[in-house]
Amino acid sequence: MAEFLINTVGLPDWLAWTVTAMVAAALILNVIAGGALVFIWAERKIAGRIQDRLGPTRTGGKFGWLQSLADGIKLLAKEDLMPDGADGMLFRLAPYVSFCASFCAFIALPFAFDFVGQRMNVGVFFVIAVLGLEVFGVILAGYASASKWSLFGAMREAAQVVSYEVPLGMCVVVPVMLAGSMDLVTIAEKQAGWLTNWYLFHDPFTFVIFWVYVTCAVASVNRAPFDLAEAESELVAGFHTEYSGLRWSYFFMAEYGSMFLVSALAALLFLGGWNGPVPVASLLGLSEGTGDTAGYFVRLLGMANLLGKATLGVLIMMWIRWTLPRLRIDQVMMTCLKYCTPIAAAMFLGAMLWQVALPGGLVPALRRPAGEIREGWLPGPGGAFALPSADAGKVAKVNP
Amino acid sequence: MAQMLDDDPRIIEFDVRTDEMLVNMGPQHPSTHGVLRLVLRTDGEVVSEVEPHIGYLHRCAEKIGENLTHRQWIPYTDRMDYLAAMNMNLGWALAVEKLMKYQVSEKARHLRVLITELNRIASHLVGMGAYGLDLGTFSPFLYAFREREKILDLFEEACGARLTYSYITVGGLTADLPAGWLAKCEAFLEQFEPIIKEYHALLTTNAIFVKRTANIGVMSRELAIEYGCSGPVLRGSGVDQDMRRDGEAIYTAMYDGYAFEVAVMKNGHYPRDHDYPAVPADAVLGDCWHRFFVRMLEVVQSMDLVRQAMDRYSACKGPLGEPLKLTEKMPAGDAYLETECPKGQMGFYLVSDGSAIPWRVRARSSSFSNLAVAHELCRGCLIADVPAIVGSLDIVMGEIDR
Numbered sequence: 001m002a003e004f005l006i007n008t009v010g011l012p013d014w015l016a017w018t019v020t021a022m023v024a025a026a027l028i029l030n031v032i033a034g035g036a037l038v039f040i041w042a043e044r045k046i047a048g049r050i051q052d053r054l055g056p057t058r059t060g061g062k063f064g065w066l067q068s069l070a071d072g073i074k075l076l077a078k079e080d081l082m083p084d085g086a087d088g089m090l091f092r093l094a095p096y097v098s099f100c101a102s103f104c105a106f107i108a109l110p111f112a113f114d115f116v117g118q119r120m121n122v123g124v125f126f127v128i129a130v131l132g133l134e135v136f137g138v139i140l141a142g143y144a145s146a147s148k149w150s151l152f153g154a155m156r157e158a159a160q161v162v163s164y165e166v167p168l169g170m171c172v173v174v175p176v177m178l179a180g181s182m183d184l185v186t187i188a189e190k191q192a193g194w195l196t197n198w199y200l201f202h203d204p205f206t207f208v209i210f211w212v213y214v215t216c217a218v219a220s221v222n223r224a225p226f227d228l229a230e231a232e233s234e235l236v237a238g239f240h241t242e243y244s245g246l247r248w249s250y251f252f253m254a255e256y257g258s259m260f261l262v263s264a265l266a267a268l269l270f271l272g273g274w275n276g277p278v279p280v281a282s283l284l285g286l287s288e289g290t291g292d293t294a295g296y297f298v299r300l301l302g303m304a305n306l307l308g309k310a311t312l313g314v315l316i317m318m319w320i321r322w323t324l325p326r327l328r329i330d331q332v333m334m335t336c337l338k339y340c341t342p343i344a345a346a347m348f349l350g351a352m353l354w355q356v357a358l359p360g361g362l363v364p365a366l367r368r369p370a371g372e373i374r375e376g377w378l379p380g381p382g383g384a385f386a387l388p389s390a391d392a393g394k395v396a397k398v399n400p
Numbered sequence: 401m402a403q404m405l406d407d408d409p410r411i412i413e414f415d416v417r418t419d420e421m422l423v424n425m426g427p428q429h430p431s432t433h434g435v436l437r438l439v440l441r442t443d444g445e446v447v448s449e450v451e452p453h454i455g456y457l458h459r460c461a462e463k464i465g466e467n468l469t470h471r472q473w474i475p476y477t478d479r480m481d482y483l484a485a486m487n488m489n490l491g492w493a494l495a496v497e498k499l500m501k502y503q504v505s506e507k508a509r510h511l512r513v514l515i516t517e518l519n520r521i522a523s524h525l526v527g528m529g530a531y532g533l534d535l536g537t538f539s540p541f542l543y544a545f546r547e548r549e550k551i552l553d554l555f556e557e558a559c560g561a562r563l564t565y566s567y568i569t570v571g572g573l574t575a576d577l578p579a580g581w582l583a584k585c586e587a588f589l590e591q592f593e594p595i596i597k598e599y600h601a602l603l604t605t606n607a608i609f610v611k612r613t614a615n616i617g618v619m620s621r622e623l624a625i626e627y628g629c630s631g632p633v634l635r636g637s638g639v640d641q642d643m644r645r646d647g648e649a650i651y652t653a654m655y656d657g658y659a660f661e662v663a664v665m666k667n668g669h670y671p672r673d674h675d676y677p678a679v680p681a682d683a684v685l686g687d688c689w690h691r692f693f694v695r696m697l698e699v700v701q702s703m704d705l706v707r708q709a710m711d712r713y714s715a716c717k718g719p720l721g722e723p724l725k726l727t728e729k730m731p732a733g734d735a736y737l738e739t740e741c742p743k744g745q746m747g748f749y750l751v752s753d754g755s756a757i758p759w760r761v762r763a764r765s766s767s768f769s770n771l772a773v774a775h776e777l778c779r780g781c782l783i784a785d786v787p788a789i790v791g792s793l794d795i796v797m798g799e800i801d802r
Binding site: 047050051052148149155156225228231232233234235236322323324325326327328329330331 | 445543784
């Protein structure tokens, strides 16, 4: 798009790039926010069905599909309250910190080959690091609310999320090690082909570590049974007790954004990314790397694949939430320190040894030969934040 | 000692104790079951003291009772334990009947058993579902309410009300069952029976549930007796006492010929151990898990009793009998009677000066005594355990404050 603006429209370089960046940012922001609304609606529907009721049925017609929008309007119209003793600036700032952290991480998240806001050679690192910032918003909210319940929620969140970052990091390192790259596009690319190429089925260690990742991911985005920061039966509403209206909805959006993010990350790292279980496109002789219509179509198909996997992850999180009771804070910490961390460490070690001993896997015939992997994934000349190739710039405008 | 440490500036830097915080849990709090206010003294997540404050729902029911005739006060008993209003009605009706030495018809007796046991199921369902909520799982609550709704439908058909029935009254019941009611009740029991397995899967045997309840809030036998606990809370601690079996003659006569086993752990096992989930290894007699489990067993026990009562009721040929007149005079004297309500032993005391209006009315609430023990149980637990413990006591504020 930037090339188009420079060459055809004749804008100066800086303006063209700024406009491109803004369009891409707006797309990411709105698509993810829209996605969050869909997930909020889905959660209500799923919770309803799980609980033998219908969920929303009236707003917007048949399935109550406008419910989230109606909720949004309600939240906009609500009085924006701030407790007297609250630290005004931090209180106002906190929701945006959470929201920005959750949504910023999507910049580096590829939805299909080259459908990525900003391809980075440290993509995994970026996503995990930025997602980790979300906790600051929660802590700020709890601290600034001048409410004891909020403070409890914030302290729990701080303890929990910081602890779970450790095993989460270890789980993420395994696919990074297998792919030999921190670039999410590369990691997903390496899993192209049949189902057996997915890192989930790479070796027994990755299979186990995937479940550790799922546990840690659920814990790090504060979903049940690890939703201690907002445990409504103990802490009223935890860190967002004192929030109302739009500020509260920012926390909500951040939560759903993060849920989708960790699910997408699971799909990219372990479940083949945008590659389906059967390589339909390559069986048909199509390649996603080409700039023509066929390549574009294959990429769209890949995007649907990834969104499907990520959505499935989100749905499973919802299912868990509406089924299980909540753990206690000491049990949550114990799960992390006594189970997740040692298991993740052992599996990391195991996967490493496996790589050394059996680099081709147990049945080498099942694995795709290394030479088939496109070389384009190598870090570009731009260094750490390599710019995407020319055709990637064109598809940036359809980036979700 | 702590004061001295605080005062001495040389020692204070070695004092690692953090500041204690007083937190108000309630009266507006999601898991305080109404308008209970708990003042927690916490050190971080650890609770050092829990002090229940009550009185937010006080409605002077006892004083009102001294201005109304015995039958006119029945609706006020509805509003005590509003989750088991039938049992409340029965308690008061029996206390008055005890004073008047009145005997209801055989048919009324069986109908009373049928109705109160059905209400016991409804009450335990709420207790179970709300306990799930206290532990952070929402769905069992709705599954419980779904079934309770069917019981309320049955009650509605019998007496026209869904919550405050005033169905059982002094001298009998206000009306007989409508035609076809028994078949509907049987159909309900049929479909309800397998659902109990679901509850066991979602709560009783759920690993997280067991982790949250086993060995939490352990109440010894002695403590339970000292604090005057009753009902499932008492039986959860292994005390074999059930007013339906051990109560006064006028009450136990109601259950004459009924076969039921008190749900209490004896010799290391529950009476229905064979077809029920085994007690988890972590659970200690008297903990939250046992209190919960006793309720689950009582649901099945009550289903049995309902079935027996239906058989006996339909076998009764005679009329149901009319309840006493609103202005029927009571003999001078006093009477006290405790009945086994779902939450525990509910006692009614009345003194009569010979008129139809009692001279003094007093209610002894089981939830009140059961709640009193909370501050013993919550000493040194975590904040998350407070709702778990208070929830396992299954209190109803309407009954505590009256």
